[in-house]
Amino acid sequence: MTSAVVRTLVAAALCGTALTGAEDRLPTADAVLRELKAGNDHHATKRYQHPHQTAERQRELSSGQHPHATILSCADSRVAPEIVFDQGLGDLFDVRVAGNVAGDAEIASIEYAAEHLHTPLLVVMGHQKCGAVTAAAEAGEAQGHLPSLLALIRPAVEKARGQSGDLVENAVRINIENVVRQLRLSKPVLAPLVDRKELQVVGAVYSLDTGKVTWLPQAPTSTSEVAGCVYPRARG
Numbered sequence: 001m002t003s004a005v006v007r008t009l010v011a012a013a014l015c016g017t018a019l020t021g022a023e024d025r026l027p028t029a030d031a032v033l034r035e036l037k038a039g040n041d042h043h044a045t046k047r048y049q050h051p052h053q054t055a056e057r058q059r060e061l062s063s064g065q066h067p068h069a070t071i072l073s074c075a076d077s078r079v080a081p082e083i084v085f086d087q088g089l090g091d092l093f094d095v096r097v098a099g100n101v102a103g104d105a106e107i108a109s110i111e112y113a114a115e116h117l118h119t120p121l122l123v124v125m126g127h128q129k130c131g132a133v134t135a136a137a138e139a140g141e142a143q144g145h146l147p148s149l150l151a152l153i154r155p156a157v158e159k160a161r162g163q164s165g166d167l168v169e170n171a172v173r174i175n176i177e178n179v180v181r182q183l184r185l186s187k188p189v190l191a192p193l194v195d196r197k198e199l200q201v202v203g204a205v206y207s208l209d210t211g212k213v214t215w216l217p218q219a220p221t222s223t224s225e226v227a228g229c230v231y232p233r234a235r236g
């Protein structure tokens with residue numbers, strides 16, 4: 001038995017996920033995207049369906065999880081994915097960090113969801129008036145561990161300085177685009193999944209004013225199609 005197979009079995013055992021047929025039970029990325037768009041309409045109009053929040057659902061999930069999307073979103077308390085997309089228990093694999101950046105810990109979590117839970121869709125979601133992006137755009141000295149986080153956002157801020165319009169809102173969008181590209185090219189786990197069309201990565205911006213999610217234009221579906229891009233090199 002290869003070490004890769006052993007790691008897979010160990011990971012599956014840890015999360016209680018059955019390996020056989022797990023992929024067959026998951027919808028396509030496009031179907032999940034349609035569901036998230038519908039759920040966001042529920043949120044924006046305050047006509048929630050509150051799916052998958054019963055005691056029965058909770059009991060079902062005790063034997064394993066099969067979330068249909070991974071959401072990398074800002075830790076901001078106003079941007080909770082289950083509420084923004086009207087989802088329930090076991091639906092979303094959330095990875096939340098200020099500024100929705102992808103450091104090693106975030107990438108490792110996303111790899112786990114993509115490789116072992118087979119989530120077909122990964123959404124990178126930033127938001128209007130993001131405090132982390134605002135801090136990265138300001139000249140003040142950051143305290144504690146914050147400088148290392150802001151350093152991941154600053155390339156987006158610097159690019160936004162050359163654009164017309166609101167600096168922070170432009171930087172929010174560019175930061176999402178950068179992280180989407182970084183994750184699509186991330187080796188050794190995510191890029192092959194993207195190339196085999198087993199994982200779709202999309203960017204989104206949440207509006208605090210309206211509750212609506214705006215989906216960013218999707219990049220080419222193969223990492224080979226984005227070779228030569230001018231964005232920062234993807235982290236391993």
Ligand SMILES: [Zn+2]
Nearest residue numbers: 074076130131
């Ligand atoms: Zn934020």
